[in-house]
Amino acid sequence: MSWDPQILVFACNWCSYGGADAAGVSRFQYPPDVQIVRVMCSGRVDPGFVLRAFNKGADGVLVTGCHLGDCHYQDGNYKAEKRVEMLYTLLGQLGIQSERLGLEWISAAEGQRFANVITDFVGKIRRLGPANGGEGP
């Protein structure tokens, strides 16, 4: 039976959401297994959101933001980085493979990179199989 993963992507308004737009404009193709939630800054991503997504059955969560040093709000992406690191430890304790959570920096000009990052992440989650340990690929 075929299985398509459900992957949540947080994208910041200034960089990675723009990167997703640019991927579209240039028609760079990537797998349709991701849904983007736009936030103003990757620093807005509450660890609670990530846990909630896994709790509801998401197979992967990818947090994306501006490259380090390029944050529209000075250092929001550094805050995101710290929180994601904290989450890696927490996910382990909860029995969720930490590889299911990703963190990537993508600028508004990097449409190709956006498509590549998504393609790679989806590939990784597909290899890991469903998060609930249910029917695999």
Place this chain on the structure above:
Amino acid sequence: MSASSVLVIGGGIAGIQASLDLANAGAHVYLIEKAPFLGGRMAQLFKTFPTNDCSTCIEAPLIVEAHRHSNIDVLVDSEVMTVAGNAGNFKVQVLKKPKYVNDNCTSCGDCFDACPEAVPNEFDVGLKLRKAIYLPFPQAVPSTYTIDRDLCLNKGHLIACEKCLEACEVENCIDFEMEAEMLDLDVVSIIVACGGSVLDPRSMKNYGYGKFENVITNMEFERLVSASGPTEGELVELEGMESPKRITFVLCAGSRDVNFQGYCSRVCCMNSIKEAILAKEHLKDAEIKLLYMDIRSFGKGFEEYYNRAKEMGIKFVRGKASDITKKDEHLVVRVENTEEGKIEDMETDMVVLAPPLLPAEHIGDLAKVLDIKLDDNGFFRSEQVNVLPLRGTKEGIFLCGVATGPKDIADSVAEASGAASSALSYVENREHPSVEIPEKGGEGEPRIGVFVCHCGNNIAGVVDVEDVAGYAGELPNVVHSENTLFACADSTIEDIINTIREKDLNRIIVAACSPKTHGDLFMDALIEAGINPYLFEMSNIRNQCSWVHSDEPERATEKSKTLIRMSVARANLAEPLIAETSSVTKSALIVGGGIAGLTAALDLNAQGIDVTLIEKQEELGGRLRELHKLSPEGIEASKLLTQKMKDLLKSNVNVMTSATLDDVEGYVGNFQVTIKSLEGVTAKDFGAIILAIGAELYEPTEFGYVDHENVITNLELEKMMEAGPIEGKTISFIQCVGARNEEYPGCSRYCCEVATHQVAQLAEKNKVNFLYKDMRTFGKGAEENYKVASEKGVRFFRWTEQPEFDGNEVKVQDVFSGMALALPTDLLVLSVAMRPNQETVEKLVEVLKVSLSEEGFLMEKHVKLGPVESSIAGVFLAGCVSGPKRLDETVSSASGAAAKAAALLSKDEILVSPIVAFVREDNCRWCARCSEVCPYSAIDIVEIEGGKVAWVNGAMCTGCGACVVECPTKAMILKGFKDEQIEAQIDAMMGELV
């Protein structure tokens, strides 16, 4: 007192941009367009280079904004008949032709179906039919139908055909008795943005256009591949209607041609490359060839685009097509392949011609009416071609876009803003429309309306939009759902407004493209409908579904449904938000005292704005101080600079030399700047900042520049030429030094023109060799100078492998002759690349957070439509800071930046985004973690009765939301991005919608 009016002639992208800049600075505008719709030639294009943006998608929001702006009166079907008076007091008569349909029209199209008369539609360059009553294209603005009375049977009541009238269900809509009106307008200044025309290729008999059906023009090709065109984007041969297997693009079809137009039409190389890419994308196996003389990919990102076309397998053949004939079933293009030195007959199925851009039709009549002069090529003449390119030959009349010569969209837009800046200096009375943001909409149960956009077939070609709209209609709280061809079309906006009112909607979701490009447009529609604009949501099903999952239409459709479900979840919890206002410091800082900085400073000063100009060197004038005579007319740079310095002395501009930017705090309208100078550190507040830091010239290490004294740069040659005559030497020039290579792919844009002008001066008394890759003499008068240089005996050699120099001889593998040549050389001149001013750029990134392009120049807000704005609000770009520019382009962009700053500074206050943090005081334990993480010091802990509480300064908060995540007691919320909203989105993604 009402605002002073400015007349803008021409409703293409240049006229629209000029009108918006004027109107946003508080002027009143009459925007006059001859055709029945706004948008001009850009509206006919399918895509724009080098980003392949959908042309309509990026132009439509501006068209709609201009049409809706309360400071702009749009007069379509109108022409200027007479102009009397002078700058500050022009009396203008405008003839407004009747549409025979009044504003009650709902653009339903019932009349169109009923009309018996049809002719080829001009908008689709004749490839599609229209009726006598028609709308030129679906998203035309205004969206009122027009009757072509020359075609209408009811002309002069000879035949009483009233089929349209019978079909129309709207009362008082079609009116055969409507008459032309003569309007008398009082304006203080005039902007001419009349655009141009295109040579009818029938006049070039050798290309067989009109004789062979499959010889088409680039505009016909554009309509053929366009989703909204006659074949809905299917690329077919006109004869046979099959997909062509071989397509040949013929460039310079009448341009750079002694028999037709001697000048370069400037846009065709890139436009043809774009069309070749589109052809290749449509027909992957087709053989696509492009015949060219020189590839002129001189703009930002153009060279990379050209390289991409080559990588895609598009074949570039250097040679100009001499004639086109037909043999059996296919066409034969004869071309002299100058790289292989042979005449070739190339078989092909379709030929796309790039005919020259010409002055606008009847430009002579308009020149007479305006009492201004034309140049030798029949375009409008600039007062001075280098530093006053936007001034007509009569005071108070300004020029922009193709009115002065062929130009692409980005250059036209920069000029349009520049012309607006100049025209604003005559505007004494300014008025800003006051927009009341409605608070209504938050009360009661959510009543959601969903509008699903086809975007022509950009979305509908992949996503089943009807299925998606049907699905959305079933979701809880959704009381209205529909699909629409173009959500951003004026008629759809009108429909959204009416639907909100009729069905009492209080949440709107548009499933279309990106909120970053189109969000504001729809939010304005909510305002007009009387509900709060923050009750709006966008689902980006184009950029995130149809465009990126085009091979998986079913999954793209499912994903679109999920995105809409998530939007519904967010919308359910949306609240009305009211923007706070922020005051504006009415002064501008200009960084850089070269010609760009000086131009921007003088423009703003002419509008009575307080200006401070800082220059890091001891003297003002920048690069212009180092130049001798300027292309194309040979005027001395020092003369122009002296005039500017005189103007500066008469002005109130506060000049600081040996001064640099030290630090910047604050935000648009309220920058706190510290400036370092010899006198120490000065702190001053500004509302706007214009960056005019120029660029650096590449310091060569190649061609023995370091070792041989007889190797100099083009700039060093300028000084040498100024010092005295150079005679009796053999001089060789090498172009593209430090540019168009792997490390640095971009073209530096200025050097071919400068070098041909230099060799034209040197050739009389010296022997000159000129070694180049592609000759890029596209500026006004530049191609003519190239020709002069050839006539004076300059020998041209083309290289692809880098030449070498040993101090005596230049060794080059000449592409034309195929021979390895050794050219004895006394003096070697290197035309060096323009590179970013790295040190200053780094400082700007540090203090202003501006974004950079890959080559290290500052990134524009939008490469096509935002060329003089940076990525940061309130910070504008003048001259080479954003990429290499020629002198007139530098000056135009500086004026353009000044117009943007003027619009900002003309306002007493600006609206601050209401997406800010807010404290639920009951939950707050004043732990101060929020204020510690706030990067903008926007949060303080304040005393209140019975304790303390965190307090957010709304004007300083930027809405990043860091504090919300940090707060341990959930006291902090981010308006518009509440925890509950994001959580509901996550749940909805996983299928739960409450």
